Amino acid sequence: MSAREAIDFYFDFASPYGYFMSEKITPLAQHYGREVRWRPILLFAVLRAHGLAGPLEHPIKRDYMVNDFARSAALLGIDYRLPAVFPVLTQHAARAFYLLEKHVPEAAVPFAHSVLRSYLADGNDISDLDRISGLAEKASGGFWPAARIADLVRADDAKADLQAAIQHAVEQRVFGSPFVIADGEGFFGVDRLPHLEAKLARGQ
Amino acid sequence: MSAREAIDFYFDFASPYGYFMSEKITPLAQHYGREVRWRPILLFAVLRAHGLAGPLEHPIKRDYMVNDFARSAALLGIDYRLPAVFPVLTQHAARAFYLLEKHVPEAAVPFAHSVLRSYLADGNDISDLDRISGLAEKASGGFWPAARIADLVRADDAKADLQAAIQHAVEQRVFGSPFVIADGEGFFGVDRLPHLEAKLARGQ
Numbered sequence: 001m002s003a004r005e006a007i008d009f010y011f012d013f014a015s016p017y018g019y020f021m022s023e024k025i026t027p028l029a030q031h032y033g034r035e036v037r038w039r040p041i042l043l044f045a046v047l048r049a050h051g052l053a054g055p056l057e058h059p060i061k062r063d064y065m066v067n068d069f070a071r072s073a074a075l076l077g078i079d080y081r082l083p084a085v086f087p088v089l090t091q092h093a094a095r096a097f098y099l100l101e102k103h104v105p106e107a108a109v110p111f112a113h114s115v116l117r118s119y120l121a122d123g124n125d126i127s128d129l130d131r132i133s134g135l136a137e138k139a140s141g142g143f144w145p146a147a148r149i150a151d152l153v154r155a156d157d158a159k160a161d162l163q164a165a166i167q168h169a170v171e172q173r174v175f176g177s178p179f180v181i182a183d184g185e186g187f188f189g190v191d192r193l194p195h196l197e198a199k200l201a202r203g204q
Numbered sequence: 205m206s207a208r209e210a211i212d213f214y215f216d217f218a219s220p221y222g223y224f225m226s227e228k229i230t231p232l233a234q235h236y237g238r239e240v241r242w243r244p245i246l247l248f249a250v251l252r253a254h255g256l257a258g259p260l261e262h263p264i265k266r267d268y269m270v271n272d273f274a275r276s277a278a279l280l281g282i283d284y285r286l287p288a289v290f291p292v293l294t295q296h297a298a299r300a301f302y303l304l305e306k307h308v309p310e311a312a313v314p315f316a317h318s319v320l321r322s323y324l325a326d327g328n329d330i331s332d333l334d335r336i337s338g339l340a341e342k343a344s345g346g347f348w349p350a351a352r353i354a355d356l357v358r359a360d361d362a363k364a365d366l367q368a369a370i371q372h373a374v375e376q377r378v379f380g381s382p383f384v385i386a387d388g389e390g391f392f393g394v395d396r397l398p399h400l401e402a403k404l405a406r407g408q
Contacts, residue, residue, distance in 0.1 A: 050264055053257065060254055060377050064390055071399050173264050186268055191395035195275050 004203075005183065006035040010169050012043035012177040013090035013112075016069040016080065019120040020190040021178035022113065023078050028193065032200040034182075038112055040094040041169045042162070043177045049170040056087065072190065079121045088119070088127040095158040096136045096149060098165060104140040111139035129153060208407075209387065210239040214373050216247035216381040217294035217316075220273040220284065223324040224394040225382035226317065227282050232397065236404040238386075242316055244298040245373045246366070247381045253374040260291065276394065283325045292323070292331040299362040300340045300353060302369060308344045315343035333357060 009025050011018030022038075029036045047054055056062045066082060073080035093115045101108040114135045119126040126132060133149040144152070152158055172181060180187040180196055183203065187196045213229050215222030226242075233240045251258055260266045270286060277284035297319045305312040318339045323330040330336060337353040348356070356362055376385060384391040384400055387407065391400045 050262065052262055052265075058254065058256055058379075060379050061256075064377070064379070064392060067389070068392075068396075068399070071402070075398060075402055173268070175262075175264050175268070185271070188268060188272075189395070191393070192272075194279060195272070198275070198279055 004034065006037040008037050008039055008172070008181040010039045010041050010172075010174045010177065010179040010181075012041055012087075013093040013115055013126060014087035014119065015043060015177035016082075016120055017072070017190045018177040019080070019116040020072060020076055020078055021180070021193070022116050024076065024190070024193060025178075025180065026109075028197060028200070032204060034200065038097070038109055039165060039169060040090070040097045040112065041166050041174065041177070042089075042091060042094060045166050046169050046174055049166075050175055052175060055176070076190070079117075081121065081123055083119055083123045083125075085125060085127075088125065090126065091162065092129045092132040092153055093126050094165075095153045095162045096132050098161040099149070099152055099158055100136060100140060102161070104143045107136075107140040107143070111136055114139055208238065210241040212241050212243055212376070212385040214243045214245050214376075214378045214381065214383040214385075216245055216291075217297040217319055217330060218291035218323065219247060219381035220286075220324055221276070221394045222381040223284070223320040224276060224280055224282055225384070225397070226320050228280065228394070228397060229382075229384065230313075232401060232404070236408060238404065242301070242313055243369060243373060244294070244301045244316065245370050245378065245381070246293075246295060246298060249370050250373050250378055253370075254379055256379060259380070280394070283321075285325065285327055287323055287327045287329075289329060289331075292329065294330065295366065296333045296336040296357055297330050298369075299357045299366045300336050302365040303353070303356055303362055304340060304344060306365070308347045311340075311344040311347070315340055318343055 007029050009021065011022060025036050044054055055065065069080065069082060097108055097112055100111050115126055115132065118124045118135060124131060129150050133146040133153065136149045137144065137146040173186065176188045178190060182196060182199055185199060211233050213225065215226060229240050248258055259269065273284065273286060301312055301316055304315050319330055319336065322328045322339065328335060333354050337350040337357065340353045341348060341350040377390065380392045382394060386400060386403055389403060
């Protein structure tokens with residue numbers, strides 16, 4: 001691994017484009033000897049802090065994006081279907097991620113993958129705290145039982161850690177999901193993978 | 205050429221992403237035996253009709269996009285620089301386009317290329333009617349002298365034709381530049397070139 005800074009990968013657990021990026025960023029970064037720091041956010045909170053509207057708020061854009069999600073997944077070779085309930089609130093998933101990152105760090109990224117796939121490939125409701133704590137128990141190899149995780153996710157510490165992550169994202173000028181920052185340069189959208197790869201290749 | 209419908213290519217003459225698409229769409233369409241119908245619009249008017257904000261209205265997004273324009277041009281191999289005055293009003297250019305399309309149709313696309321390159325590669329002010337009528341005279345092979353074109357661009361007929369084109373774009377649910385519609389499916393952004401190509405390839 002390079003001594004350079006990790007690549008920051010901001011995403012919302014309910015974001016299809018964020019999910020697509022999650023399936024691509026690790027092998028890309030590894031190819032260039034870089035680490036990835038996963039930073040789940042609540043997109044609506046980040047956008048609200050900037051005074052920006054959500055991408056799905058206008059029906060014309062929502063209809064367009066629902067079609068674009070499916071064709072983008074096909075183009076990228078990713079298993080995807082639009083969940084019956086879309087989008088959903090993702091604060092339980094994001095808080096559980098930071099909880100794992102702090103206490104069982106090797107479990108955090110596998111947990112994130114399992115949540116994204118559960119929602120955006122299998123269509124499960126990831127706003128459900130029981131589902132989230134079950135996935136976190138599994139990813140952590142039983143470090144905590146699910147009921148304990150559910151208690152920790154509801155606790156003030158977990159809320160504060162997610163708030164701090166969101167605040168940091170706002171300060172870093174993140175305004176979408178996925179949003180990757182590599183060596184100070186932002187890349188918004190899974191369609192910026194070629195731009196990101198060009199930068200990483202130049203930086204070698 | 206195929207008997208299928210032409211591909212509609214909507215763009216604003218001040219849009220860098222629209223310019224990048226203008227340099228790519230013709231060879232792509234030709235490869236799949238399809239024609240392209242160029243449809244310049246005034247993006248602010250289309251967005252206003254939908255109640256949508258402009259892409260450059262928020263400083264965070266503007267700063268991001270100014271950087272992204274340059275790296276996208278580099279990735280696509282297109283000669284580009286950010287004009288000193290950006291964006292500009294493009295109603296003269298768009299009206300002149302529809303005027304040529306009606307009276308000297310073979311001159312319309314060459315004129316559009318010359319305007320886009322003049323602004324986004326050479327940095328000239330394309331809100332200037334003298335510049336626009338000069339480029340239109342040249343593209344039309346002197347069909348009209350520039351002074352006559354300037355008069356026609358200022359006339360009510362030219363205004364009405366552009367208004368009709370904008371209204372049509374709104375009805376087609378266009379909400380950005382570039383926006384391509386192929387066989388009823390929309391493609392927003394030059395980053396949708398691979399998606400468009402996949403569709404054209406499937407349709408063969």
